[in-house]
Amino acid sequence: MRVLLAEDEKRMAAALAALLREEKYDVDHMADGASALTALESGVYDIAVLDVMMPEMSGFEVARRARNSGIKTPILMLTAKSQLDDKVTGLDSGADDYLTKPFQTKELLARLRALGRRSASFQDGSLHFGDLSLDTATATLTCESTSQSVRLGEKELRILEYMFSNQGQIMTREQLAVKIWGFENEAEYNNVEVYMSFTRKKLTFVGSKVEIKAVRGLGYELRGKDV
DSSP states (O other): OEEEEEOOOHHHHHHHHHHHHHTTOEEEEESSHHHHHHHHTTOOOSEEEEESSOSSSOHHHHHHHHHHTTOOOOEEEEESOOOHHHHHHHHHHTOSEEEESSOOHHHHHHHHHHHHHHHSOOBTTEEEETTEEEETTTTEEEETTTTEEEEOOHHHHHHHHHHHHTTTSOEEHHHHHHHHHOTTOOOOHHHHHHHHHHHHHHHHHTTOSEEEEEETTTEEEEEETTO
């Protein structure tokens, strides 16, 4: 699960990023509100953790603009402010939850787990498209029409998890690169094509009627062969 962490205080950001990575989250850190909004609008994040007081743009404004752009990513707002009016402002701006500093790490992780369950269309840890079932807990792809299964590599799992969670949408190479390698990673687009090829071979191996179609000039889309 990929998390956007927007926090301008360096020590706090480093501590939170280390905690989340230890809990197996993939974390991209932004130190100002404008960068956080740009990252959030990429649509590749499962959860966003926004500090309220940031340079260039507050967490409130980031959340408001993201929601106005149609971004539905769950947002957890972090702030040193505890007044009721600030909490109301955060929630009215589009945040899903609000945590006041200082906080216990157990509470932060519990709230992230709750938002994570809300962010994806998981049913008992599984995602479905056509005749395919993807068990995200075991990285297993199963074709229900052939009863064939295969274990996925890490990046193959990320590709299919992202595409299953965004059914009916064309995923651009940029979105896939950010989702799989991270916002600040300089992975080239041909890396996306290489792992997309590996993923297609897994679909063929299990005998699925689902295929990953390249949409010229745009990106990739999941389709059923009989559609």
